[in-house]
Amino acid sequence: MALKDLNAAIGLNPKSNLAFYFRAEVYEGLDRKDDAIADYRQALVIDPKDSDSKDALKRLGVTP
Numbered sequence: 001m002a003l004k005d006l007n008a009a010i011g012l013n014p015k016s017n018l019a020f021y022f023r024a025e026v027y028e029g030l031d032r033k034d035d036a037i038a039d040y041r042q043a044l045v046i047d048p049k050d051s052d053s054k055d056a057l058k059r060l061g062v063t064p
Contacts, residue, residue: 017046
């Protein structure tokens, strides 16, 4: 259900770094690492100062 709601939120506001961040969190919880990384990166495109997304990428072994 959360994934569906976050997809809708991104559809309504594709410039919401928080929507991408939270969807990445859901993907991570579903063990969909590649999708999570893509969304954390998109959150950083929208807001390059997003420290939560940077930290999450580091946790996943990816350079932000």
